[in-house]
Amino acid sequence: MVTIREDGVGRKVTAEEAFLLQVTKLGLEGDGAAARAMAQALEEARALPQHQSGTSPSTIVVQMVESGSVTSALEPLRMARKLFHFRKNAQMKLEPWLVQAALERLGNRRLSLAEQETVVLATKTPDKVEWPEWWEVVSPDVV
Numbered sequence: 270m271v272t273i274r275e276d277g278v279g280r281k282v283t284a285e286e287a288f289l290l291q292v293t294k295l296g297l298e299g300d301g302a303a304a305r306a307m308a309q310a311l312e313e314a315r316a317l318p319q320h321q322s323g324t325s326p327s328t329i330v331v332q333m334v335e336s337g338s339v340t341s342a343l344e345p346l347r348m349a350r351k352l353f354h355f356r357k358n359a360q361m362k363l364e365p366w367l368v369q370a371a372l373e374r375l376g377n378r379r380l381s382l383a384e385q386e387t388v389v390l391a392t393k394t395p396d397k398v399e400w401p402e403w404w405e406v407v408s409p410d411v412v
Contacts, residue, residue, distance in 0.1 A: 270282065270283060271283070291307070292307045292311070295307065348364055348367045349362060349393070361391075362391060362393035363391050363392050364393055365392060365393065368391075369399060375401075382405060385404060385405060385406035389406050389407070389408065
């Protein structure tokens with residue numbers, strides 16, 4: 270059981286119910302892609318053997334971030350890394366596995382040269398990504 274707050278009032282719900290409430294909230298806020306991904310994750314979790322034995326997740330952590338700032342969410346998930354932490358020019362760079370997964374989800378869609386350059390610049394180690402055959406930008410300098 271987890272405790273959630275609605276209108277300042279706390280109540281205990283199962284982790285699954287809290288997850289579904291969060292998915293619903295995201296969907297209502299217009300984040301359809303996140304809601305679909307979370308719903309798919311829930312379906313996959315339900316299909317796992319440990320769910321059939323009656324156990325379910327005991328904790329779901331939802332961390333709200335300011336608009337435009339995803340640093341505090343991406344780092345704990347190991348999806349990105351902050352470089353130059355103590356400098357004014359600190360940068361967030363995406364992990365290569367995340368870029369690879371996003372590219373695989375593109376399907377037949379191809380990115381423009383400008384979009385490709387943006388992706389390469391945002392990737393921590395672009396040389397570790399298996400770029401699609403059609404990809405033209407392999408380093409930030411080459412366009």
